[in-house]
Amino acid sequence: MTSSIKDVARVAGVSVATVSRALSGSTVVSPELTARIQAAIHETGYRPNLSARRLRSRDSGTIGLIVADIRNPFFTAVSRAVEDEAYRAGLRVILCNTDENPEKEAMYLNLMEEERVTGVIFAPTRQTADQLALQAWSFPLVLIDRVSARGGHDAVALDNAAASSMLVEHLHAQGYRRIAGVFGNASSSGAERHDGYVAAMFRLGLEPRSMFVPPQAQAAEQAALQWLAEAARPDALIASNGLLLMGLVRAVRQAGLALARDVAVAGFDNESWTEIVEPGLTVIAQPVDAIGRNAMMLLAARLKDPTLPARKLLLSGRCIARGSTARRVSPALPGSAAG
Amino acid sequence: MTSSIKDVARVAGVSVATVSRALSGSTVVSPELTARIQAAIHETGYRPNLSARRLRSRDSGTIGLIVADIRNPFFTAVSRAVEDEAYRAGLRVILCNTDENPEKEAMYLNLMEEERVTGVIFAPTRQTADQLALQAWSFPLVLIDRVSARGGHDAVALDNAAASSMLVEHLHAQGYRRIAGVFGNASSSGAERHDGYVAAMFRLGLEPRSMFVPPQAQAAEQAALQWLAEAARPDALIASNGLLLMGLVRAVRQAGLALARDVAVAGFDNESWTEIVEPGLTVIAQPVDAIGRNAMMLLAARLKDPTLPARKLLLSGRCIARGSTARRVSPALPGSAAG
DNA sequence: TTGAAAGCGCTAACAA
DNA sequence: TTGTTAGCGCTTTCAA
Helix, strand or coil: CCCCHHHHHHHHCCCHHHHHHHHHCCCCCCHHHHHHHHHHHHHHCCCCCHHHHHHHHCCCCEEEEEECCCCCHHHHHHHHHHHHHHHHCCCEEEEEECCCCHHHHHHHHHHHHHCCCCEEEECCCHHHHHHHHHCCCCCCEEEECCCCCCCCCEEEEECHHHHHHHHHHHHHHCCCCCEEEEEECCCHHHHHHHHHHHHHHHHCCCCCEEEEECCCHHHHHHHHHHHHCCCCCCCEEEECCHHHHHHHHHHHHHCCCCECCCEEEEEECCCHHHHHCCCCCEEEECCHHHHHHHHHHHHHHHHHCCCCCCCEEEECCEEECCHHHCCCCCCCCCCCCCC | CCCCHHHHHHHHCCCHHHHHHHHHCCCCCCHHHHHHHHHHHHHHCCCCCHHHHHHHHCCCCEEEEEECCCCCHHHHHHHHHHHHHHHHCCCEEEEEECCCCHHHHHHHHHHHHHCCCCEEEECCCHHHHHHHHHCCCCCCEEEECCCCCCCCCEEEEECHHHHHHHHHHHHHHCCCCCEEEEEECCCHHHHHHHHHHHHHHHHCCCCCEEEEECCCHHHHHHHHHHHHCCCCCCCEEEECCHHHHHHHHHHHHHCCCCECCCEEEEEECCCHHHHHCCCCCEEEECCHHHHHHHHHHHHHHHHHCCCCCCCEEEECCEEECCHHHCCCCCCCCCCCCCC
């Protein structure tokens, strides 16, 4: 059916070793034989068998990319960046979705062992992240987005706390004082964003008000609706990711309030809808390309020198101010701080 | 370093063949030996080497998924469905982005040959689709989204013409008559959606007005701005994909017109922003899950029987009516058909 | 510069 | 039921 290096050797009248050498270019093969081999490859329609090559050379040339769900726009963008870098480096990418399920995570890590992958880029749940250090992996591992508290692994993520603070400071500068926030309870990034929010609020002398919710728009919507029904309701709401942010927008509308005029809204993830909605939503844009590229970079560095100490790379977000946090003009609500 | 089946055999005091058999479960191995082998696997920390297994068994257990860009929400969703099905079937997925670049397409198809993949699911450019039949591939190939005019390959796609017609008929029923459309010029689906649009317009006695544009929001925006500046401007606009649809929305706003009241807008792809924008946008929702699942199904069927004739599967879209195409109430524009 | 030969880890005849 | 052995396609010694 498909022809092997043996067939090429036979047709070219050389040994398989010579064909292999001509193919790899590692050793010099005489021009004459090289030409004959080229012709034979053409004639036989030869294609290298990557499984055989891997078995022999003990290099899979493959990296695993394990994320919660590729449909999450953050992971979509990061995946694309990772793949671009991978193919530039001549590596294949195996994509895995875990749905935040620790069992699936374990299964895929196991699969990566069996694939003898060159490396793995992984966005773990909190639970798995904490146990990751307990096991010795046969491949270098770079964590993205969710960074293990225990450390010990290379990682690249948004500087979550700083980004949250940026959001709070922006709202404060625009005249908002009663700033409440919903945060995702599934990954460590939600907790870190919460920390940054609380820290910034304290720094500004404001009283934090927050809630951890499951990663569903509806959960954020419910939380926000309760807050908005209060007499001294918040004058600004923030969400720790795009999904929750959508819930906030729905809640504001359902409460019959106007974005910005009645209540400001801001959040994380510069998804396309945050720009097209009116008014546009103020968000923290994550450096998704840089996260993917740097994850590959850390992987490459570790492959080169496995003794390197673990490195944690925190990248800054960018605050994109839009209409949803326009300067507060209406009189301060009773009970709000003077600023 | 990592232990092989040989190590397990030695520790368990059996032959490698017995270990292999115990692992595969193909032949019955005595309970006693099975237990000893299990213990040895545990002790040695053995992991099967998939490259070796593939080389020997001539089954890669891997499928290739080649799309234009995973960041296109349509492909994101289809990919997820494909991966779900693949992992359910015990298959790995290698993901490739071509950026609609025929050279990249050729390179990835070539890579798939070298990987000896079990099958490939591919969304080709028009150009590549037309040449696909010229080459014999060593793997079964299922086309998605963009279906080769030449036929000859298994394929699954939206029934584009019918979906376009549905959109036109909806607009007509809502009282719109001067319906213009922008269509993507890169893939075959744009052309098919155009055909369906033109056919429906003729059927309803309306005059089609269309433009093929490159797949950029700005291109649609420019086209729409020109139309909207005319005296007898269209009273409805449609777009053949989510990106172009966003361009239309921008154009309407920039022209100082109101969605629905001044001009209706509708299009393809039920992306999250089409629901959250106000008014919500009427769209054709593609059966993304079904497209992915059916692609895997066709692949499985062909693997089982390679002699099967090529099958082309067309799936129906669903028209989701939202505010952007609310019933026309203002008086008909001068020159518009009476209906 | 080239060839012969060993062997990567595994599966599947074939024998026992 | 189990073991022996050949060999999947390739790379890489070691010799020539």
